[in-house]
Amino acid sequence: MLRHVSEHSPLEACGLLAGKNARVEKVIFVRNQIQSPTRFVMDPYEQLRAFEWIESHALELIGIFHSHPAGPETTSATDVAEAAYEVVHIIWSPANGQWQARGFWLENGQVSEVPLLVLDP
């Protein structure tokens, strides 16, 4: 994810996290259809392919990630308004020149931060 968001900066990059029991087993990159530095819309064809891959590997969608190359470090009002899945939303943003990831749970318009644990860097 770090390399992906870094390579696509200053455009927002995005993708899906597949796994089980809140443990990520596969990161699937999805093209940002609108190629914008301040918004992302997942390419619907790639997103569909990703969902099919996840299902065929008996995994679940457990997270969505995207980057905010120009900040903020947290989910934006647009992210909250457009959140379509009850999964962890990971936001990558550069803080003091270093990309960092923070996780958020979005439900009914409420945002709460969740801890992320890197098991295999």
Ligand SMILES: [Zn+2]
């Ligand atoms: Zn966002």
